[in-house]
Amino acid sequence: MPINIKIRDNGPYLVEGEFTLTDAQGNPVEVKKAALCRCGGSTMKPFCDGTHSKIGFKGANEAVQESDPAAAHSSGGTSST
Ligand code: FES
Numbered sequence: 001m002p003i004n005i006k007i008r009d010n011g012p013y014l015v016e017g018e019f020t021l022t023d024a025q026g027n028p029v030e031v032k033k034a035a036l037c038r039c040g041g042s043t044m045k046p047f048c049d050g051t052h053s054k055i056g057f058k059g060a061n062e063a064v065q066e067s068d069p070a071a072a073h074s075s076g077g078t079s080s081t
Contacts, residue, residue: 010059012036012048021046 003017012035021029035048039057042049052059 007038007059007061007063008035009061010057011038011052013038 001017003015003019006014006016008014015031015034015036018030018032021031021034023029036046037044037048037052038059039052039055041051041055041057043051
């Protein structure tokens with residue numbers, strides 16, 4: 001089953017499908033479905049604990065195409081305003 005990641009409105013990333021999450025110590029955790037925090041406020045990171053609702057988190061809801069690092073480098077790495 002492919003992994004699907006869905007962005008919840010002003011909430012976590014919902015990840016569906018079996019995957020291995022590796023913690024900072026290198027310990028693998030097998031996961032089938034998870035809500036991963038993207039607001040930074042969870043006390044159960046990397047998992048969502050609902051804090052996003054309490055702090056009024058407003059997140060981007062559209063995926064943005066990753067910029068081309070080579071193009072950024074050739075233009076000095078800055079963007080126009
Ligand atoms: S996204 Fe839910 S606690 Fe951060």
